[in-house]
Amino acid sequence: IDASDTASLLRLVEDFHESEMGDLLEALDTDHRPRLIELLGSNFDFAALTEVDDSVREEILEELETATVAEGVRDLESDDAVTILESLDDEDKAEVLDRLPAIERVALQRSLDYPEDSAGRRMQTEFIAVPPFWTVGQTIDFMRETPDLPETFYEIFVIDPAGHLLGAVALDRLLRSKRPITIEQLMDDEPDRVEATENQEEVARMFERYNLVSAAVVDDAGRLVGVMMVDDIVDVLEEEADADIKQLGGVHSDEELSDTVITTQRSRFPWLFANMCTAIIAANVIGAFSESLEHMVALAVLMPVVASMGGNAGTQTMTVAVRALATRELGRSNAWRIIRREALVGLLNGLVFAVIMGTIAGVWFQAFELGVVMGLALITVLLFAALGGIFVPLTLNRLGVDPAVSSGPFVTSITDIVGFFAFLGIATAWFGL
Amino acid sequence: IDASDTASLLRLVEDFHESEMGDLLEALDTDHRPRLIELLGSNFDFAALTEVDDSVREEILEELETATVAEGVRDLESDDAVTILESLDDEDKAEVLDRLPAIERVALQRSLDYPEDSAGRRMQTEFIAVPPFWTVGQTIDFMRETPDLPETFYEIFVIDPAGHLLGAVALDRLLRSKRPITIEQLMDDEPDRVEATENQEEVARMFERYNLVSAAVVDDAGRLVGVMMVDDIVDVLEEEADADIKQLGGVHSDEELSDTVITTQRSRFPWLFANMCTAIIAANVIGAFSESLEHMVALAVLMPVVASMGGNAGTQTMTVAVRALATRELGRSNAWRIIRREALVGLLNGLVFAVIMGTIAGVWFQAFELGVVMGLALITVLLFAALGGIFVPLTLNRLGVDPAVSSGPFVTSITDIVGFFAFLGIATAWFGL
Known part of the structure; x- marks a missing residue:
């Protein structure tokens, strides 16, 4: 590319499918991308631009001449053309549309008038x-x-x-x-x-x-x-x-592998911040029991185990619920059956792990009663984890909020708070700390 | 159905698409399902059985006569027929195949001879x-x-x-x-x-x-x-x-909404057990610092915040890495670039949260130095979370293990252990506890 050797470039990309061309563009340095397209001229199939990440497409289009873009868009199927036009800012979009023949312009304009993510945006306007x-x-x-x-x-x-x-x-x-x-x-x-x-x-x-x-x-x-x-x-x-x-997983849905460090850091920040806030609330619950902790340091050693078991069980239920809501497998008709099932699964796993982890804790600290407290706390937290894991997504969904985005922090804050409160609370009452 | 009123059943399901019939079957009681199919007789389209959950299909097929199944399979496209035959045990499968005309039997047998989840199993053998x-x-x-x-x-x-x-x-x-x-x-x-x-x-x-x-x-x-x-x-x-x-999310990929409580509890158990083991290791790290905790109970209050921030940051990176590996967006050619990006994002978020959470901790406990310790611990854990979040899936992938299944427990155990060790370790050294 640096040598502007168009002939050998042409030979190289001649048999490329548009998605292979897309991969090539993504692999290139940022400033080589528009360069390659200009060198290839009319031999460049703009459909390749629909195969790259959004951010890469926007970057490339910003660098290209409006005339080049208009020429490229003209040869495309309408759905591909809309994808490219969507990535332009309003001014460039108008300019490109102006350069197109009237029939195509009207068809594309109509597609662009439909709301984002609607069938109208994605449809092909060529049909028989x-x-x-x-x-x-x-x-x-x-x-x-x-x-x-x-x-x-x-x-x-x-x-x-x-x-x-x-x-x-x-x-x-x-x-x-x-x-x-x-x-x-x-x-x-x-x-x-x-x-x-x-x-x-x-x-x-x-x-x-x-x-x-x-x-x-x-x-x-x-x-x-x-x-x-x-x-x-x-x-x-x-x-x-x-x-x-x-x-x-707490990542913004727009994040792409080609994003820069700063963009990625910014997009990850809000979720971590939300998590920090819920962690501080949970820390306050622990703070309320500082006296108990001073008297019995074993509690400090064991309390993260309770919270972590609750967090994982809650995540399991939440994952199933969020995915079932997305695929429309979970709806009003079966919500109560699933709630009952999850509550029973939580209770059952609570009992099983109460026995296992209670025994381990009892033996570890040579204190049978500590094992009992651990067991009771685990039953409580796994039951609440199941209920939180299913009710939080269902409620968010009914409120019209995407449960995939916001269920996580709610569920883990419930399990953390319930976990610390149950374990430290039961221990304080039992041992009279 | 209880009244065996075939005529009105037929009117009801006449216009049903196979996927609507599948939904109806799933909504019915377990013993009504084969009943309905027998009542409908040759009017039942066996393609509906390819639209229900695996467990439901197996249950229904177990109840039906081999002759009925053979008759139903005969009318299907080969790919649907294979899906149904896959759900039968070996004996029933052989019996159904025996009842089919030779040409169909050979074609189906050939499909079934290909490995599970191969193109040969999913293909349609009818073509022009x-x-x-x-x-x-x-x-x-x-x-x-x-x-x-x-x-x-x-x-x-x-x-x-x-x-x-x-x-x-x-x-x-x-x-x-x-x-x-x-x-x-x-x-x-x-x-x-x-x-x-x-x-x-x-x-x-x-x-x-x-x-x-x-x-x-x-x-x-x-x-x-x-x-x-x-x-x-x-x-x-x-x-x-x-x-x-x-x-x-720590759920077995075969789990279905129609599973029973016991099946679900059993399929969720291994992940929770793995998590319990890593939590116990993390608890041991805390146990090693019990003396420090006795001297300064604030450490017990704050340490879950560090671990939880690390866990969430690690999950973010891991989610991106696992998904990119599955979609083949992450490969040898860009692995180092992504590792560098994730490490920088982790470091940057570590610095940001060190300032925020360090200040909060310092003000909360009226101890400037505790804030500094908190900040240093957060930088450490967020950096390790990023590295763990990317290296664990990459390593598992290279070893031929599905990173989606097993990355979670590894990553959270790394962040828990690093989190507790960094925070309690730095505090112990700093305050000379």
């Missing part, structure tokens, strides 16, 4: 729609003669003159039918459809549930405006799983 | 394959005249007389070509292909990367044996994300 009175033969001839068809499609749609969706015909169905048959006879008149304003997560769940590869996107009036494709759905499901995993 | 010298017209006529085609397909494959895969033609490509053109002229001679023995996760990553909807499955000799469909890939990706989320 025919009237119901056409025959199979007419349809096939139309497709043979039209040069500018979408790159891939799995079904053709049937619309009335006003553009309302009437039905859909799968390609294999079309191929297997005789030429004189009309589309109306062939079409599925209840095609899979989604509203353009629907959230992409809901759409993805629907694809998953009914094993779809594409679905019509309609506007409020039932007019066909685009098509959702399964490859975008695969990305949505991955993004969502990614976000859940990160959020449960 | 034509010789390269056929024309578009011949191919379309063949499809029109053959009644027993796969339910859905997105491409047709091209093979030589020995069954070796030569190429593939997408349906839209076929539709848009004139009848006299030969398949050979049309086909993509480097079609997307996977080995039947390849792990389904690898196949799913490939679909995701190259936005595929189907891919040919070939055996060792390059002969076409089946086709992987994107709807199965969507399920694989979801299962995998599910497993990662659960394992990071």
Whole structure:
């Protein structure tokens, strides 16, 4: 790249798939990235930019000329074009749109007007729609003669003159039918459809549930405006799983491996700060028992064991609950059954570990009664951990807060506080400290 | 169901999609499930059984007659049939296979011979394959005249007389070509292909990367044996994300919402036991400083704060590392960059929280020096948390152990031990306790 050797670069990237080109871009130094794109010129497929991390894409686009971007966006499928336009600031976005032909501009503008993360943003606006009175033969001839068809499609749609969706015909169905048959006879008149304003997560769940590869996107009036494709759905499901995993681990869902140290430190700070606050509350609980601790230092040695067991049991229940809420497996119909199950599991594990850890503590400090106190505290904390682990996500979910983001600090503060309070409280009462 | 009123049951479930039927089965009492299937008889679509939890499916299949299962399996696509056969014990499996026509039996047996979680198990063995010298017209006529085609397909494959895969033609490509053109002229001679023995996760990553909807499955000799469909890939990706989320939260990846209390308690026990062991090690570290704790009870109050901050910071780094390893975003090429980034983030957050929490501790206990000790301990533990959070998953991964399953206990035991040791150790040295 430094040598601006376009010819050998071209030879190198000639057979690259867009996702391989994306990997190459990510592996390059920051200032080499726009350089490479400019050197490749019209040989650079802008679809590669949809395969890189958001931050990398924004950086690259900032460096490129608006004219280059407009030229690149023009050749893309509409869903890829929207992804790129989303990454531009408002001024550049307007400028790029201005440079596009009117038809494309209007279609892209309409997609961009739908709310973020909606089906309207993700849909492809290129689709094939025919009237119901056409025959199979007419349809096939139309497709043979039209040069500018979408790159891939799995079904053709049937619309009335006003553009309302009437039905859909799968390609294999079309191929297997005789030429004189009309589309109306062939079409599925209840095609899979989604509203353009629907959230992409809901759409993805629907694809998953009914094993779809594409679905019509309609506007409020039932007019066909685009098509959702399964490859975008695969990305949505991955993004969502990614976000859940990160959020449960206390990491912001936008964090990417390509982020800088400062960005990462800032995005990790809030969770650690929240944890510090709950830890201080828990420390206050311990502080209230300082006299007991002075009299019996064994309590200080054992109390983190109780808190840590509670924290882990709470995390187990919370993980199951948060994931089941995300995949819609947990809802009103089975919430009470799951609450009962978790409470019983917590109680049962509480009893088991009360015996094991109570025995260990009793033997360790040569004090049978300390073992009993330990056991009682463990039963209490594991029961509360189970209840906190399920009620916190359920409550947050009902309040409209994403349980994956905020359940963690609540659950661990409950288990810490209950753990220290139960263990030190029972010990103080039992030994009369 | 209790009234065995088949007629109204039939009316009720008539329009059900297989996944809705699956939901209905899961919502029913255990003994009503096989009852419903028997009542519906040949109107029950066995595909619904692929939509329920594994444990529910096994339970139902145990209750059903082998003849009923054989009849049901016969009507299924091969990938669904394999899912059901997998859930039977060896004896029943052999019996069901015996009742199937020879061609289906051989195909299913071959799928079942591939290792669990391989492409061979998930593939559909129904596909359309034509010789390269056929024309578009011949191919379309063949499809029109053959009644027993796969339910859905997105491409047709091209093979030589020995069954070796030569190429593939997408349906839209076929539709848009004139009848006299030969398949050979049309086909993509480097079609997307996977080995039947390849792990389904690898196949799913490939679909995701190259936005595929189907891919040919070939055996060792390059002969076409089946086709992987994107709807199965969507399920694989979801299962995998599910497993990662659960394992990071300390829950066995096989745990399902429909499990009983005892099954759940048993599957949660090992993780809690592992945590108990590491907590005991950490307690021993505290025990080594009992004298210091007796002299200065403030240390007992503050030490859980240090450990908890370390645990959370370690979990953050670990979550990012485990997920990046699963999605193949983290590999040898960028490991050192990520390690350096995490170490710097840990150090930076350590400095920030040293100032914040050090001040709080100093003011709280009216002891400036205690604040300094707190700060030094936090810097140490957050740095070690970052290093543990990245090195533990990387090491486990290199050893061939799934980092999602086992990183947690390692990382938290490192942060607990380092946390208690650093805080109590620095305090003991500083104050000469």
